Amino acid sequence: MKAKYLIKLVILGTIIDSFSLGTEKSFSKIDETPIIQKITPDLEKIILQGQPKIETKENINSYINETYKNLQIPDHITKKFIKKVINAESDKYINAISPIGARGLMQLTQVAWNQVEKEDYYTHSFNPQLNIEVGIKYLLHLDKYLENNYPGWNSLPANEKRRLMSAAYNGGIGRLEKRKWEIENMPKETQRYVKDVYTN
Numbered sequence: 001m002k003a004k005y006l007i008k009l010v011i012l013g014t015i016i017d018s019f020s021l022g023t024e025k026s027f028s029k030i031d032e033t034p035i036i037q038k039i040t041p042d043l044e045k046i047i048l049q050g051q052p053k054i055e056t057k058e059n060i061n062s063y064i065n066e067t068y069k070n071l072q073i074p075d076h077i078t079k080k081f082i083k084k085v086i087n088a089e090s091d092k093y094i095n096a097i098s099p100i101g102a103r104g105l106m107q108l109t110q111v112a113w114n115q116v117e118k119e120d121y122y123t124h125s126f127n128p129q130l131n132i133e134v135g136i137k138y139l140l141h142l143d144k145y146l147e148n149n150y151p152g153w154n155s156l157p158a159n160e161k162r163r164l165m166s167a168a169y170n171g172g173i174g175r176l177e178k179r180k181w182e183i184e185n186m187p188k189e190t191q192r193y194v195k196d197v198y199t200n
Contacts, residue, residue, distance in 0.1 A: 053092075053095045078158075
């Protein structure tokens with residue numbers, strides 16, 4: 001089923017409740033601007049601030065390559081994996097905002113951003129190159145946490161590491177740990193996400 005697109009005008013403080021996931025969401029950070037709601041088959045929602053801005057594959061590759069030059073990244077965090085995360089998170093829309101306020105190509109929340117980046121979230125989170133860089137830094141943060149807390153992490157095959165990192169990125173590392181690292185015990189949304197990132 002192809003995604004449907006609905007044009008709406010959002011006024012500051014307006015409650016957006018069309019195709020909601022069960023609760024109303026207030027977007028106090030979105031000013032008066034045309035947006036597009038992308039309704040996916042499972043009714044998940046991406047909100048675009050302003051007109052649609054889709055990043056090219058060439059630019060995404062360039063941003064990823066540049067980040068890999070500047071950071072020490074373990075072999076199991078592959079460039080292909082990063083591209084899958086970007087596709088699953090934002091469908092390459094630079095100005096995507098999730099219902100909980102996550103922003104940009106890698107759909108970073110302010111909390112995740114501030115854990116690994118000093119630049120201001122609201123000023124820079126739609127910068128595609130920096131968003132990818134910070135997203136990769138956050139994956140490195142998750143990788144280090146898993147190395148320190150997941151029993152036998154260093155002996156796991158690379159694809160299993162990516163599977164667990166996908167679950168942590170989408171569903172939260174704390175939640176995954178509380179559920180004994182069992183992806184099957186995570187929310188259905190996270191299980192679908194892991195399948196998309198892991199198999200596509």
